[in-house]
Amino acid sequence: MSTDDPRLRDIIGKNLNQPAVQLLGFPSDEGVIINGGRPGASKAPQLIYDELLKLTPHPVHIDRHTKLLKKTESLTHLNCSRDLSADQENLGESTAGFLSDQVLPVILGGGHETAFGHFLGYAKSTRPVNIVNIDAHADVREFKNGKPHSGSPFRQAIEHQSGMCRSYNVYGLNPASVSAGHLAFVRKQGNAVFEQSISADAILNRLNLFDEESIMVTMDMDAVRQADAPGVSAPNASGISKDDWLKLAYGFGNHPKVTSFDLCEVNPEFDRDNQTVKLAALTVWYFLLGVALR
Template sequence: MLNPPTIAAPKTDKDDPRLGGWLRSEVENPKVVIIGFPSDEGVRRNGGRVGAAQAPDEIRKALYHMTPDAEETKLFTQLLEHAMDIGNVQVKGELADDQEALADITASYVEQGTIPIILGGGHETAYGHFLGYAKAELETAIFNLDAHTDVRPLKDGKPHSGSPFRQALKYPDGWAESYLVAGLQPHVVAKAHVEFIQKEGGSVLFRDETNITSISGFFHQHSSDRLMVTFDMDVVDQSQAPGVSAPCTNGLPVDLWLTAAYLAGRNEQVTSFDLSEFNPKYDRDGQTAKLAALTIWHFLLGLSQR
């Protein structure tokens, strides 16, 4: 069901340690686990440009070479002692089945209180991520940082990268308690989709409403016991994130994006995280890969300070 990472840990010494030296495939009492979901079949179905399936190991290449935080080294390394990277889900191209496979793995960790960090893949990753909660029979709120609502109907009855949150909100038994999406670009969002979210009890924040105050307020004010967080890289301005499935003109600045990842890590209610829509095929000098890895680094930094 899982393929081990193909990225070798960098050679380091005690004076220059790197994250790849800590991220083993098995540890006792894990607090955090990295899982790759190399799928972009949902992007293809949604009419996007494919290539995100290559993302998980490209993110690892950059992440493994990063160091623990130089200012909070002790806390960061204490977390890394209980972190592992178990590799990639063996996707087969049948998206619904692949999402079920991701869900089975995710459920096993959220049940025991380990925090999964899922490296997508297209944003179809988010539905497999959510299904993990449904399989574990755990209610969760959902926070999505994204230029798009991703609540489109299925296409010919099939899921895709634009449908995960409609699927979650309509899932039987109501495991999705609420849905907030921030960073929306008003010129690529249908009014009907906004109304659907609001009808389902969710909330939206458009690009100009999305700032540290609004994001921090949500992380500290929502009433759910659990919060599933999903970051879609297409919300970042394309000058800073050219390698994505759907580049964004006038997207969010990098400092806001990274601070949001840190705040998610710090928040006690956040029980899982995924990063989606990085597309190495269209990257420039590894710029987006490094940003994706730095996003995971900031989330880990926040986790280490809980």
């Protein structure tokens, strides 16, 4: 390691006596396939992590950023069997364990079926949670041929028998990609906001949280306009800017009630010069910076 030019590969996981963050890969796009989308998101977790390792800690906040990164466990991949429900249960078990140990899981998908497995961590540990989703789509569809998929995770969470989903809130919706019925369904559960300049504070301050409730954040890369993020499962011709996206990632990381995070729908098969993968890595970097500066 160069002492005047450190990279995250030189720092992550160097002080795990008291781990604070766990990076977890969920390389599944079975839900995307069931939903009729473009496969390829299963290849994203390792590629995002590889790009993350090339970055430097923040030069102004290097002490606090480095301190957190040293307490961040390197990427562990969960095995995905293509039995989607079983894979989601497995992700839920892992997430529940980290939450119980007060370790913040940062989950790299995979398709947005990742989010239901992520939620199951709260259900399995009986922790009430408010879900915040940044997404062009509401993702509250019914099952297809009796199977869950990348478009159904939040209906599954809302209707889960545990009752641990206290609210569902989605921001960045593309109005040309959301049915009136799905919009009405979401608005009964929480907030639904179309594409606009949005901030993490504005989002999180709208949540009516009780003391025991946490916030689960999930960010779907297809909320970002296609010019900034071409490599996704469902490209977005409009969408929010990469600048707004990165500010959101930092703001979510900085909020003490946010206890877990996932990033989904990066599809390297359709990327351009690793542009979207690099943006995804920077998203994780900004989220971890926010956590470090809490």
